[in-house]
Amino acid sequence: MAHVKDFKQLEYLSGFGNEFKSEDPRCPNALPVGQNSPQKCPYGLYAEQLSGSAFTVPRKDNKRSWLYRIRPSVQHKPFEPLQIPKFTNRFSDFAPNPNQLRWNPFPLPDDSTLVDFVEGLHTVCGGGDIVARNGIAIHNYSCNVSMHDRCLYNADGDFLIVPQQGALKITTEFGRILVEPQEIVVIPQGIRFSVAVDGPSRGYILEVYGVHFQLPDLGPIGANGLANPRDFLTPVAWFEDRDGVTFRVVSKYQGAFFEAIQDHSPFDVVAWHGNYTPFKYDLRRFMVINTVSFDHCDPSIFTVLTAPSTRPGVAIADFVIFPPRWGVAENTFRPPYYHRNCMSEYMGLIVGTYEAKEGGFRPGGASLHSMMTPHGPDAACFEKASNDELRPQRVADGTMSFMFESSLSMVVTDWANRENVDFNYFKDWMPLKKHFRNTP
Template identity: 55%
Template sequence: MSRDARKRAEGLTYLHGFGNEHSSEAVSGALPEGRNAPQRAPLGLYAEQLSGTAFTEPRAHNRRSWLYRIRPSAAHPAFRRTDNGALRSAPFTETVPDPNRLRWDPMPEPAPGTDFLAGLWTLGGNGDAAQRTGMAVHLYHANASMERVFSDADGELLIVPEHGGLLLHTEFGALLAEPGHVALVPRGVRFRAELLDDGARGYVCENYGAPFRLPDLGPIGANGLANARDFRAPAAAYEDVEGPVEVVNKFCGNLWAAEYDHSPLDVVAWHGNHVPYVYDLRRFNVIGSVSYDHPDPSIFTVLTSPSDTPGLAGVDFVVFAPRWLVGEDTFRPPYFHRNVMSEYMGLVEGAYDAKSAGKGGFVPGGGSLHNMMSAHGPDRATFDRASTAELKPQKIDDGLAFMFETRWPVTLTSHAARAEHLQQRYDDVWQGLERHFRPLP
């Protein structure tokens, strides 16, 4: 990555209020004053609105941005179908929903020349992309920067790097996303992923439903969890490039490609709230118990995509960030439970406090799926250790795990169900949990 590109990406602008209106211009005077689409836009630019929600949705939920660009997006040739690779979309019908607990090792090395788009591998999902409901779980493993440009009409992409950073060149400017960060590319926004290292690996949640937003805090009050001020948007930057550029569009589950005669990343200025952003997960303000018992994992929610039922998310993004454990007379790791929600968990670094690491365990780059009502919780080694541990204050700062939690079961793709890196004996981690019951005399 060039020094100039990194400098632009590190010059992000703070959103100063998640979901509110923001603006940026790469050239002074590119943003019009007082009118979104004047008769003649400044500097000979074209005015274009990008709408991420319907025009008439409630104002507090509406997402749209005005872009002032060198050419309008309408100036392109016809798209043609192209190969989907290992990318799949809802509805997922290749397999039947599986009630078993499942876990995968990290993805194998990709073939040389695999970029971010070619390196996307779909594990599964739910809902219907064409109906804008549900979500999909993807992983990526790449060893080459993208030369082409990609956009997703089906949903927004929440990217969780695990190994190797990404410089995301978007229509709005550049985002620097490294392990420990998450980056969100809104529905329909074009971008190109440049690798910061020899390889890059991570996770992607494709959200077909309502855009991610900060969760309500309820009795927590006005502060805590993810702070709006910590989300950052790119500063405007544009490419004034003539020549052939392949543009790939994901539409209703399939990839379509067209060859443009210019770069579509040519936005000189923008304002609005349908914008890409990056968030440092280590800034998450963890709320936890300071007396007894283990709080429900919902207390770790960073972002939520609400459904038509209050409190029942289409998908939540949850992070298990560094935190103190101080509960008295408390089994401190996550407890045994069954949940109406379905959980896909991944690990960015270190170890997770409810699972053993090492070969054949839960390791960075791997993931587990516990579909609704599947019984899960700490493995035997963790249970034995936590049941007898000295309950002094303990800092958990050697791991960073996350969860995509969704209201519907996650149905696997056929290649995820038969993958060589699917662990065949995951159930064994709960073997040996002995009977300790002793009735009183």
């Protein structure tokens, strides 16, 4: 996007879920005073409300923002179908696969092929029902060019985007966001955005529909810890007034893509106020909670964001990270224990190595351990951790891995079952030895 000159010179508003107001300094006093939709808005702007929740939900759950823009978003030609071959939200057509799965780093586009963010979307797995609005999908993206005069909005749900290689320069209706590896960005349902890159870029996407991401409750932890609200950043207002262009608006609706043409930029919001906004977070700001006595804690202590279900304590999806930290547990096998789980666990690696699997699990790759599929550290990790001197030690320095965890049963797409797969993954556990002795 050549019109975006310098994403380094950005301003942000701080605090998760806060009511904010922002206006581009080029148009002071663009926000109406005392009401949301006056008969005539300042500067001849249009008022438009963007609602992320039902009108009648409790006040604490209401999500909406008012946008004051040069033209309302309704002004475009009819949508026409657009094919993105390896993207889907419909998983009923794929056969189940209970195996432990691991993927090699997702390939970057060939230099001879120009692929933008939309064209580079690739679905790995998912569950639930997109039309009934209850479920998730997990995607990769891989691109090497910017979206030029093109934007995307997801009518189905929220995107949580995890860059692994290459920064993303994201222009939204609310302003501009620079998102680098070891940061994440959430683009809530319906918000239009465009992605610019400076070269080959790839990463991971967690999509949830029917619910929004929120901070997990802290319970006995108290008032502080994990991801702190003040560290979440949303952009300040920024607009462009561009006419006479062929701008393509891509809509993802019921898992299918459509494209409409309009003759002006959709990023024409001069001012806005509300609590329904895109936001980013630096994973390195996470305050780790861990044991200081014995045993390995459940990974829920590393939850950054959650998308809760209607069942208390059960998530449609959790976003969990495993950042650098100290390990001090006494008389304990410190890596993750072997386990089977009523949740589905998709892991990705942003940088470094994951402590329980230092071999085939590489940055840009991933693994999936489906519901009740057994998993745990590989044989080499088990032997080492079983015999290590148990002194305080740093864990995961220079590393950042993460997990998308869901209460839904994951279905893997046909292409993800055959492409880029590490078919030798099961061999990580085959060397495990029998240590049993029939004596105390």
